[in-house]
Amino acid sequence: MAESANPGRRRGTELEHAIYVATLDELAANGYGGLSMEGIATRAGTGKAALYRRWPGKQPLVLDTLRYALPPLPEPDPERSTRENLAKALNAFSDVLAGRTLIPGIEFIVDVLREPELRALFADRIVAPRLEHIEAILHEGVQGGEFAPDALHPLAARTGPALILQTYLLTGQPPGPQEIDLILDTVLQGTTTSTP
Template sequence: MAVEALHTGSSAAPSRRRGKVLEQAIFDAVVEQLATVGYAGLTMDAVAATARTSKAAIYRRWSNKAELVVDALDNALPSPDELPERDSVREELIELLREKADVLNSQVGRAVQSLLAEIDRDRPFMRLVDERVFAPRQDVFRRILERGVARGEVRKGSVSPLVAGIGPAMLVQRFLGDPSPVPHDLLVAVVDDLILPLIRP
């Protein structure tokens, strides 16, 4: 979801924005606030001001900050229900990593980075984020690999949580260690040098 939509959506009069349009403006405001002040600094007042709506409009939809942030992240990240459709498992894995790298290279990535800093300070919140946002998207890798088994491209018995987690783990490690954009060559190397040797028939 393009965070840039914040500026387009928030330019309209608040009274004319309802339903999904207003909801998207609020989600974009959350991502912007996370990227600039982090989860600890994010307030409902600031989100309302950034989205150019009222705090009451936010509380009608979300009872607390944690639920709002989780829904905003779920909205901003690629849907776990959409699997790449390519000619091979290799191409699908690279495409999926590219989609995730594009997100990490955006303002949404900076928002995610701010949340990772909260792991030790607010464990119940991070468990909620992991259950509702991160875990379903990591499962996409397993589903692609299982589909590859059915097509004869992936060795039966080779798919495990560890193998499915290699791609996301490598992306996060690179993202946290280097703020520059994730290069395409790295994505190809993760697939060709780390994942494929473990799953080839």
């Protein structure tokens, strides 16, 4: 169990990868409340010292693990319409809630939101960049003349993810392509300047 028992076994990014995977497995098994640095170290096959050299506690480790586990945001495709690029961004959000990424799924996210400090960090470092990504796509649509300026109302970027979350909470299933289309109709209602 001690690191010195097998020095040089794994180092650098290889060890960090093992720790991130162990953290995700521990979160899925025990939730954030039951998460411990000792449990993560045991599952990763390393010592606690390896964790504490990199992270002062479980909170920053979980945040780094989320960044590791979340797939990159889909880059807008210049060959597609802005609406299609928005659909890609919303589908990426839906995949996270549905557990189609390395993130354990919505149960874990709800668990995280119970911790006020972690919730604030999660909102700032994980959610905010994704909302900014959606806002950037909306800006592009307005600048390109596809959407009217009304598309940039203050809650526009939040509306799509909120409706996806609501669909999941009400049905237990992420929205399919047709529902994503309806969500986009809601987000863009009255803002389209050209025919689809």
